[in-house]
Amino acid sequence: MGVTIKEVAKAAGVAPSTVSRVIADNPRISPATKKRVRKAMKDLGYHPNVNARSLVRSSTQAIGVVMPSSADKALQNPFFPEVLRGISAVAHDLEYSLLLSTGETEEEILEGVQRMVHGNRVDGVILLYSRLRDKVMEFLHEQNFPFVIVGKPNENIDTISHVDNDNIGASKEITQHLIGLGHRCIGFIGGSKDLAVTVDRITGYEQALQQAGLPIKKEYRVHTEFLKSGGRKAVHQLFSLKEPPTGLVISDDLMSIGVINMLEEFGLYVPEDVSIVSFNNVYMAEVTRPPLTTVDINIYELGAQACKCLVEKIQNKNEPAKRIIVPFEIKHRMSTQHLKEETSKRA
């Protein structure tokens, strides 16, 4: 079907090996020959067969991208397209292909990844999530297969390359913002505690509280998958406390939108009644009502750096494990305001 290197060789009157070297731009081939061969390639519409190449080089020019389980709605989070955009940009530059892997269950995902690495389909893998005792991560680690995590590994943090934000710092800073506005009762809403990112953001939140001499109350913390019925109940409880929070640190913009909606049902408005800050700065955060004060974690860069880092690791097997921290930036918008007098008196 396709035209092969041999046909090009014949057309150009050289040996296949010469054509191969022309493709690789090997200096041992004279400029004149190169020109001739290139013409033949163009004339015949030649394109190298990557499978054959992969076979002998035992390296595909491809990297696997592993998404979290698609069972939950988390996948609908614009985080993923955006990080993919970053990965894709540098992959394209470096002439790498992207192999995607998802599945409904963790088991399915693991299968997919195993197919990828055992079958020699990819040279390395990017993990788009980081959860406690993750099978996929364990598998890659024990296979000693090149991979990098977007986020922060829960174990082996020094031997696993990862690119992350300073989530503790970011969370601390944005919580301080709330404190600076006079809030004293500040709640935290986040996803599963198995997610490293959740843990870090709680830590930062608590650090800020502590540093300001504010009490850390367990009942101010709610963990919910993604605003499903269970989530509603939790938020409802939070605002049924004798002393409900006046400020909320929320781990994700999309959650914020859900919470704002829910609060409105209770007759509570943002930012008049409760101030909200969150994370990620997805596009919706700008467009929603009110626009969200949120920390921009630079998702695109997260992806780009991860891809760059992975390729370095692939090309040099004993590149040391790296930890790359991409800077965040707080976007001040309309979802927070100074604590109102009456409410502050209440405290």
Next chain:
Amino acid sequence: MGVTIKEVAKAAGVAPSTVSRVIADNPRISPATKKRVRKAMKDLGYHPNVNARSLVRSSTQAIGVVMPSSADKALQNPFFPEVLRGISAVAHDLEYSLLLSTGETEEEILEGVQRMVHGNRVDGVILLYSRLRDKVMEFLHEQNFPFVIVGKPNENIDTISHVDNDNIGASKEITQHLIGLGHRCIGFIGGSKDLAVTVDRITGYEQALQQAGLPIKKEYRVHTEFLKSGGRKAVHQLFSLKEPPTGLVISDDLMSIGVINMLEEFGLYVPEDVSIVSFNNVYMAEVTRPPLTTVDINIYELGAQACKCLVEKIQNKNEPAKRIIVPFEIKHRMSTQHLKEETSKRA
């Protein structure tokens, strides 16, 4: 590095070809031998090298998925993760891998696709968008390479397999819903007219208007990329008309959310002042305020069908071109209401 078929053969005391046939579960191999070989495979931890296999079979078990240009924010639309989820599910079942392709510009995307097909990286391609005179589509079509479009091709509709909704019907039906609520002045807000989906939804909208004896006014139609500054201006204009619309058909849920926000700035509330219906039923539509009345186009199924259809085409080269219509369903929620008296008198 990896263990090869030869080593397995040696371990099992058979020829490589026998091992190969065991992998393929060829009936010519006796059950006893199969068992022995399988044991050897397991013991040695054998996994076939897909590149070698692809080379001789000249078929990778992979399909390419082409996303639209990531330059605009459209990629942040949950449509894509969802359709990917559908594709991924059946791909996983059929043991196909997914190769992703995006790019900032159309040129970049085309490059990516060419690399995919020329390099023999994929057996077929799914296009996740359909726009007028699209280079990628033209390329695939003239190469006679197996592909299917999610959406509706603008040209060669009978020779290009595609899976789509009845967007004309859906749009007509949802517009009729608005009309049924007493609305007489109904606007349409959608994306680029180059997108087949936009055209269809306009058509349905106009059919409903016409059938109800309502005038079709050009000034009621606005096309905007995605709620950028230009979009704001257009919506502003729309509501500065002497007779502004009381109902809006919007081509995408995310747009709806933006529009609702914008209207609020003008002191207009949904659904009290203007009723809104839109398309897609993304998860946000349920959670936003007010919850959106929208047509559920069953995005997951769109993806699943596309993948299934593509694989059929791959496995049987002269499978005829198909057109698959997945049913829609209108989700009635809170973004519409009966036209208020005063307003209807105005007309």
Next chain:
DNA sequence: TGCAAAGATGCAAACGTTTGCCTATTCTAA
């Protein structure tokens, strides 16, 4: 008992590259 048919397995070529090593030609310099 003999022989064809069926059953089970092996041989080797082929897929399209890359690359280590060899060869032939041209240069350089003593």
Next chain:
DNA sequence: TTAGAATAGGCAAACGTTTGCATCTTTGCA
């Protein structure tokens, strides 16, 4: 003039499979 280096290119093996065909056993049946 010639040995040796430098330059340019070719040969053939190797990568790990699949598969058409050949081969060797059995088996069944007359």
